[in-house]
Amino acid sequence: MIASGELHSVLALAQRDLTKLLRDRARLITTVIFPFIFIGALGGTLSANFGRAPGFDFLTLTFTGVYAQTLFQSTAMGMISLVIDRENDFSQELFIAPVSRYTIIAGRILGETLVALPQALAIIAFGLVIGISISLTQLVALIGTGLVVAFFGGAFGVLVLAFLNNQRAANQVFPFIFLPQFFLAGVFTPIQVMPWYLEIASRIAPLRYAVDFVRGVFYVGSPDYSHVVLQDPAANLAIIVPAFAVCLVVGTFFFVRSERNR
Amino acid sequence: MLATQARPDGTPRSETDTIVVTDLVKRYKGSELNAVDGISFTVRAGELFALLGPNGAGKTTTISILTTTLAPTSGTAVIGGCDLASDANGVRRAVGIIFQKPSLDLNLTAEENVRLHAILYGLFPYRPFFPLMPIAYRDRVRELAAILGIEGEMFKPVKTFSGGMKRKLEIVRSLMHRPRVLFLDEPTAGLDAPSRRALWDYLRDVRAETSATVFLTTHYLDEAEDADRICILDKGKIVAEGSPAGVKRDLTHEYLVVDAADRDALRRELDVRGVTYRENPLFEIPLDRLGAHALLKSIDTPLTTVRTVAPSLEDAYIKVLARS
Numbered sequence: 001m002i003a004s005g006e007l008h009s010v011l012a013l014a015q016r017d018l019t020k021l022l023r024d025r026a027r028l029i030t031t032v033i034f035p036f037i038f039i040g041a042l043g044g045t046l047s048a049n050f051g052r053a054p055g056f057d058f059l060t061l062t063f064t065g066v067y068a069q070t071l072f073q074s075t076a077m078g079m080i081s082l083v084i085d086r087e088n089d090f091s092q093e094l095f096i097a098p099v100s101r102y103t104i105i106a107g108r109i110l111g112e113t114l115v116a117l118p119q120a121l122a123i124i125a126f127g128l129v130i131g132i133s134i135s136l137t138q139l140v141a142l143i144g145t146g147l148v149v150a151f152f153g154g155a156f157g158v159l160v161l162a163f164l165n166n167q168r169a170a171n172q173v174f175p176f177i178f179l180p181q182f183f184l185a186g187v188f189t190p191i192q193v194m195p196w197y198l199e200i201a202s203r204i205a206p207l208r209y210a211v212d213f214v215r216g217v218f219y220v221g222s223p224d225y226s227h228v229v230l231q232d233p234a235a236n237l238a239i240i241v242p243a244f245a246v247c248l249v250v251g252t253f254f255f256v257r258s259e260r261n262r
Numbered sequence: 263m264l265a266t267q268a269r270p271d272g273t274p275r276s277e278t279d280t281i282v283v284t285d286l287v288k289r290y291k292g293s294e295l296n297a298v299d300g301i302s303f304t305v306r307a308g309e310l311f312a313l314l315g316p317n318g319a320g321k322t323t324t325i326s327i328l329t330t331t332l333a334p335t336s337g338t339a340v341i342g343g344c345d346l347a348s349d350a351n352g353v354r355r356a357v358g359i360i361f362q363k364p365s366l367d368l369n370l371t372a373e374e375n376v377r378l379h380a381i382l383y384g385l386f387p388y389r390p391f392f393p394l395m396p397i398a399y400r401d402r403v404r405e406l407a408a409i410l411g412i413e414g415e416m417f418k419p420v421k422t423f424s425g426g427m428k429r430k431l432e433i434v435r436s437l438m439h440r441p442r443v444l445f446l447d448e449p450t451a452g453l454d455a456p457s458r459r460a461l462w463d464y465l466r467d468v469r470a471e472t473s474a475t476v477f478l479t480t481h482y483l484d485e486a487e488d489a490d491r492i493c494i495l496d497k498g499k500i501v502a503e504g505s506p507a508g509v510k511r512d513l514t515h516e517y518l519v520v521d522a523a524d525r526d527a528l529r530r531e532l533d534v535r536g537v538t539y540r541e542n543p544l545f546e547i548p549l550d551r552l553g554a555h556a557l558l559k560s561i562d563t564p565l566t567t568v569r570t571v572a573p574s575l576e577d578a579y580i581k582v583l584a585r586s
Binding site: 009011024261 | 290291329330331332333351352354355357359361363364365366367368369370374377378379381382383384387388390
């Protein structure tokens, strides 16, 4: 028996998700198209109309917002594969394995993070093409924060999924959960000033902290920092890490319970 | 809950009892009936044990509970010495399962499915590609694939496989960790006759080689004829249990079928001799008390038809279900 068996299991499960993506050309293409539309069309339009009028570059704001949102949403929605596995009868093979249930879920989150990675790289490449200035330090920051955001999105996805029975329900509920967050988290537009009720809703939205965390690290040392970033990256991380742990533990508990307690 | 120290029937538990199930109950959410209704049984090491019953009898529910994928409502089970409630991972290590519906990732190759299983069971370390896996793994995969005749298919996507090949692949995978108990949930469902026969030939070899206990559910009663013991479930309850021969003996009778050109004479003679018979339309005479030879010797009427009929397990099974 291998002492680090749980880690090996996580890696094997993660590779499964990545392999499936790489073999699905249509999925590979569509996963990178949507961010291009958001950044290119929406960001470009806003930038062309507002330029630097609000005191910062709109295109860069949209770029960082869409980058964080894409990684968060991609891994969160990727967790629907847990339900798809259940419907395809593959989950029984996973759940009779003598490994921790948390290992299985962690493997799936890592797998969906790896699936989101090509998207992240494509968004960065597209950002460079449309003229967004990214230094080497900012590139490293984008990748590092992107991984954190992807893991956070995965855990959030498990929590949501734990209370959904089938793929159809998941496909209906996930957009309903994410669409408001696009605006409440300031993916495309600044949210420095909001009505009090939207401010409350925004503070509940997990995507807000993911987006602001990426921006906080990306904009460090930039004159736009104070216009764009809501709070210190360390403060965001202090929310993201415990929220990740809670989502993972509670989500796994309820998901496994729904698997066994039918 | 701790395992009981006695068999469900009250006799002392033996070292050779591999599965001990006591008062197992499962009621699904929203249901008013128990899918499994207080069943108790034991399976001894190395046995081929067949759980039979019509659709909805509770067979798959029982297997799902015993393989830890479904929580029981109440009751206990000890498998391979591990208590289901307190040592689920121990149970998982002890068992292999071939599910009723194939549980394969169709987007992966056959070898990738097997590799994922081997790593999840802690048999080998993670490596991203087959050539990087330890030689022991590669040898075992090739050996098992060769036995089942799918060595040429191991690197092809499973979605290109036929139903029979998927079943074979599941067997290869389930045997990777050398389980002590192999659960087979309708393993030949949907297979053609040659594939069924090939599968059973191989499973017989596996049993001979590994001494694994096999827990089988099936609708094909001829497959259960070879079982050491059978257990028939109906509506979640055990309605018959024992060796196939014992169950047949208890529920059915061997009988002699005779006929004569002069049927009136034969009828008169049987009546005179006090022989119980049934005309259906030939004369069926139960062989409970009399041997066939003695009976035939005692009949003077010239016979045109003579044959004995030994009931099958299917006859007994149908009788049990009709009775229950």
